[in-house]
Amino acid sequence: MTTSSSERGVSLGMPELPAPDYPDDVRARLETDAREIVARYPDSRSALLPLLHLVQSEEGHVTRTGMAFCADVLGLTTAEVTAVATFYTMYRRRPSGDYQVGVCTNTLCAVMGGDAIFETLQEHLGVGNGGTTDDGKVTLEHIECNAACDFAPVVMVNWEFFDNQTPASARRLVDDLRAGRTVSPTRGAPLCTFKETARILAGFPDEREGALEAGGSAGPASLTGLRLAKGEAGPARVVHPRDGGPHAEQHDEPQDAAHRPSPAEHASSHDAPRETAASDPSHPAGPAAEEGE
Numbered sequence: 001m002t003t004s005s006s007e008r009g010v011s012l013g014m015p016e017l018p019a020p021d022y023p024d025d026v027r028a029r030l031e032t033d034a035r036e037i038v039a040r041y042p043d044s045r046s047a048l049l050p051l052l053h054l055v056q057s058e059e060g061h062v063t064r065t066g067m068a069f070c071a072d073v074l075g076l077t078t079a080e081v082t083a084v085a086t087f088y089t090m091y092r093r094r095p096s097g098d099y100q101v102g103v104c105t106n107t108l109c110a111v112m113g114g115d116a117i118f119e120t121l122q123e124h125l126g127v128g129n130g131g132t133t134d135d136g137k138v139t140l141e142h143i144e145c146n147a148a149c150d151f152a153p154v155v156m157v158n159w160e161f162f163d164n165q166t167p168a169s170a171r172r173l174v175d176d177l178r179a180g181r182t183v184s185p186t187r188g189a190p191l192c193t194f195k196e197t198a199r200i201l202a203g204f205p206d207e208r209e210g211a212l213e214a215g216g217s218a219g220p221a222s223l224t225g226l227r228l229a230k231g232e233a234g235p236a237r238v239v240h241p242r243d244g245g246p247h248a249e250q251h252d253e254p255q256d257a258a259h260r261p262s263p264a265e266h267a268s269s270h271d272a273p274r275e276t277a278a279s280d281p282s283h284p285a286g287p288a289a290e291e292g293e
């Protein structure tokens with residue numbers, strides 16, 4: 001609660017300030033939440049990352065208003081807040097969908113089918129990298145490695161894992177999201193909207209039933225590597241989940257029988273060679289258009 005953000009000029013290609021303020025009731029509510037977050041840190045500026053998640057939970061992306069709010073609360077310049085908000089890809093800078101569908105196209109996932117999944121979803125949804133469907137439900141984007149390479153190719157929806165995907169299963173996934181059908185991540189907490197996810201990332205408890213109990217673990221290959229590193233004997237062959245591993249049942253038996261893939265649909269790069277040079281030719285897509293552009 002320091003000087004007005006309008007006094008803090010910023011360029012860096014960002015929209016012009018001053019930003020409009022939040023309505024009084026929204027600001028009061030956010031200030032209460034912000035005080036709780038800031039109190040967790042010995043140095044208030046350390047609260048910037050969770051505060052950006054907090055303002056993202058309000059509008060679904062980090063707006064100029066949200067950045068000015070963070071600057072005011074923490075006594076930072078808007079340039080400092082902007083530098084952080086534009087550095088981390090978890091902060092969205094323009095309106096996006098309820099479900100952020102991130103396809104890992106980092107090296108391992110790409111060669112295991114991530115490129116094909118991304119290409120399929122682009123065609124199926126009619127949007128490119130960073131694009132949002134007309135119904136406002138799904139935003140598609142490339143993501144980098146999420147340390148789930150055991151389960152490649154991986155798709156993440158609002159940062160929850162959907163392991164061992166294929167183009168067909170990913171297509172079903174986005175169709176279910178758009179239709180409002182319940183979808184369950186392969187492991188971890190139940191899915192919620194992007195705004196709800198942002199609030200959890202800001203550090204507020206996930207009070208949904210079963211959310212805290214839901215867990216996940218490293219894949220069999222990682223665990224084998226860990227055992228070997230400890231000098232223990234590992235199995236002669238690591239069995240992939242599709243071949244009977246711990247997630248085989250989840251993956252091979254979709255909840256909805258109508259969605260059960262045929263063997264042809266289920267083929268993936270695990271099962272057969274796949275063309276891997278199908279990367280999105282426009283990736284990286286360059287700087288995303290900023291809010292208001």
Ligand code: FES
Pocket residue numbers: 104105106107108109110144145146147148149152153154
């Ligand atoms: S390369 Fe996709 S999770 Fe690691």
